[in-house]
Amino acid sequence: MSLTVVAEEEEAEICSPESGTNKILKTFKARQKKEIPKDEESDETDLELEEEKDEFDVTGRNQYLSVCRTLGVIPSSYFLRHMQDSVLSLRHHGIGSLGAKAISFPLMNNTAVIQLDLQDNWLEGEGGESIARMLKENCYITDLDISENRLGGRGAKSLCNMLTTNTTLKNINLSGNLFSDHHAGYFLEAFSENSRLKYVNLSHNEFSDNAAIVLGQAIAENETIEELDLSWNFFRRGSTLKLCEGISSNCRLKEINLAMNGFGDEGALAVAELLKRSTTLYVLDISYNRISQIGATAIGKALDQNDALRTLRIGHNPLGVAGAKEILQGVGYENCVITLLDLSGVEVDKEFREMKQSLEETKEVKVVHGVVLSDYVIKVKPKKEKEHMFGAPVAELDSTNILQTIKQYSQEKDAALGDVFVGMDKKKLGSVTIQEFIQGLQNSGIEVQESQMPKLVDLLDAIAPENLINYSIFRSK
Template sequence: MPVGTDGPTVQPPRLSSPSKLPAQFEINEEDELMNIKPEDSVSETKSRRSSKDTSGLITDLTRLKAITGDDRIGDPLYVTEYRQKLPDLTQEIIKERTFEGDEFEIRGLSGADLTRHLQDEYIEDDAADGRSDVFEDNESNISSLESDDEKANEEYDTDFDPTEADRLIYPERYETDPNGVGLYERHCEEIGVQPITYFIKHMQDTNLIMKFHGLGPQGMRAIAGNIEINTVTERIDLEGNYILGEGATYLTRVLKDNSYVSELVLSENKIGSEGAVALCELLTKNKTIIHLNLTGNEIDDSAADAFYDMLVANSEIKTLILKHNCFEEYGADSFCKIMDENVTLQTLDLSWNHFQSKGCAALAEGIKLNEGLKYLDVSMNGFGLEGARAMEDALKTNRILRELHCTHCRIPVEGAPYIAAGIQVNEALVKLYIGHNEYGCDGGFFILEGVNRNDKKTLKYLDFANLMVRRSFKALEKELKEDRSLVTVYGGVLVDVASFASKIPRNPEKLLASDPMTKLREYVEKSGYRMIDLLKTFDRDNDWQISREELSMGVKKCEIDLTEDQIDKLMSQLDLNGDGQIDLSELMEGKLENTLLQREAIRYREEVDKKTKKQEQMTAKADPQSFMEMMND
């Protein structure tokens, strides 16, 4: 039967025993080791052990060292060298085993392959000559030998790892790095960046938070490989790492096929429009990420079309935060179309961008057309009067939006009635933040009245921030609180200076001296208290109000020099709504009136002193004018 590519076909000699090859064809055990393949090492290791190796301490590497006679084999520094030398060494052994001559020649076979080949040759040849009985007669003996070997192997107990030699020679085939630490360190070494200990400790966290770690683009590139193979992390927060557009591109490449990360926060990374476009291209295909925060990344109108394409194609994303960026009018038009066509986005934050009145009007048009948003923040954009007018139609038409933020939007007092008219008809809004605008106390009252006229009573929270209001606002706010549990936030109640001035007597010094609030205020200032501290001290039942009894007990406890009549006068003076309780706003207003009275007393004293001095000068000169002024007095 032909065996090689060169040389004649020969008949191999017959085996003298079915269990043993002729001596010229036997393969030495040490030579056999040189031809072991990585995939054969596990199955053949036990068969290579001799009776002298019962402890399992002789490793494959030791055998290799014995074969080559090179003492450097045990040194890890030469592992790479022997990996290169091993194939050549094996080929030399193969050449020594090659038979040449007229009768037999084998080429290209070595080790266990050669043994199996020769056995197959003998069996086939015997069968052809009708002499297969050589093996058949002793079949039971062969089986018994094999079973004995298997039994011995099963009873053989050792801690020896049969693949240890291959692990040292071919470490990449047996790589064990379950946490990815080795992979990260290799990437850092290749890129030339310092590994971050925090990332090594937390790379397998479900919520990976790495804020302000100074990654930069190359640091982002280093951790990208671990993110690609990570199957645990669901939220990644890389705020403030200055990864730029380059780093964002590295990240998008590894998240392309990721099906685990659902929330991505890249705030304050200066990724610009380049990085934003790369992320939009990613989210056009990746439908796993549903929350994206790109706050403070200097993204401008050049990325607006990419956001439009992404949000039209992706119906899975629920939250998009784009505050503190650089979108202008073109971007506003794009987001208007997005709000019109996308019905699955629930949260959109466009606050602190560069939208002016036309852009804000476009956003308002988008609100009017939208049927999906539940939360919208357009704060710190220039709505002005034009934007306020557009917002009226938006509020009247929209039936989905639940929370709206319009703070710092330069809405003038002329724009407040448009907002109020929209709120009067709106049926969906639950929370409205509209503080820090330019409409003043009158505009605030208009908006509150719009809430009062709304029969649906859906609005439950109204925030005017630090707006100072009049008593008419205070009275309406109290009524709405009782009627529909409306929570209203504002700065405080203004004092009607005109009405107060009409109450000032000719001698405000006497009124100031007799005012019990003066003594209460003097005690507060002397003790280093604030009015809120005084309220807490007097309020015994912790309801943030002071009753007549609590006021009397507090005055006596603090040893304030007030009689019962003066306490009654103070109670009547501070209880503006007549409910028998003094709250913090009433206490603050009483303090403000006392302050105004004190100023009037000072002004009065200055005028009296000035007039007295002038009178003295004219009297000394015997001036008729002094007599004329006495007539006027």
């Protein structure tokens, strides 16, 4: 048997027959070593790579250019310049799904890149699959940021499948990828099987009640994750209970971010139970969750039973001054070891500030809060005087008293309205139009504010359906 045949058989054993990617790599390597001629390629190879005459492509540069030609993708000059950097940042480069496929080939055997940042590149599900295949082969990348790429269910399935076998990744950012309750099951398997991940970011997705149950179980079964970000999702009320149960069952989780989920007081009660049971959680962020004094009171009391938490962020909640005091009082318990209490955006009073100063003298703790209400002079605007027309409050005028009010006011002003209206009544009908009536007021020296004119017209119109007003009430007897 020739050496060429032996080499081909060994390569076939290493490469998975179901992967088109492995076939491409096999053909490419064989050409580089000149073990098989070009006309003997397999018809099943989905990318026909041109023969390279250079020496073995250690950097993967030639391979990348060849794949780009085949896929019809414009090569990224930035990627070519930095593909041997330990930190490779390609965020906001507009790579797209085909571009992700192109860079995945040289990255499979890349030994230089440790941190890979692909944030915001519109990879979608297809691009996510390419990166997942690459990470099944690459054993050097430890940090991956693939956030804001609209991966959806297809990307979630591929990446979670990769996580069940990958033994290198420690940190992964999957934020903003349209993951929903339908995709939560993929993470259950990934979290259960993976034994290397330390940090996972699933924020800015669409997980809600059903996902809370699945993710709660996934968190409970994982034994390595230390930091988990689930902020900016849709965990509400009762669903938070299932999530917190899973968190409290985890003995490795040190930091959890549940901010901006809007779970309210019912969710706050679940958090209180979590604090009573957890012995490893160091950092908890529950900001922006519509927690009122009721939830604050429960959390404050729970702090007496927790001797692990170091940082509590509970700002931008409608706690009220009383709720803020309940939390501060909880931090003051002897068992509590919190060193940072973040109440940003929460208004407090002078008494709270005094409690804070006293606490900071006895404990090594920093308290951040909103404005102190007693530091501001609240100026009360004087009540606006009631608006008057013809000497009477406008609000009290109606169609039954408007003419009598005008008569009384004209007498006080010595305005002879009756004579004015008689002079305007050329046909001696004993009445004038609304327009003539208003003109008569002005001719007699009785001014009407422009802003009040619509009100006066409405009142006169109510007593003059034919646009005629009997002025006899104003004539001298």
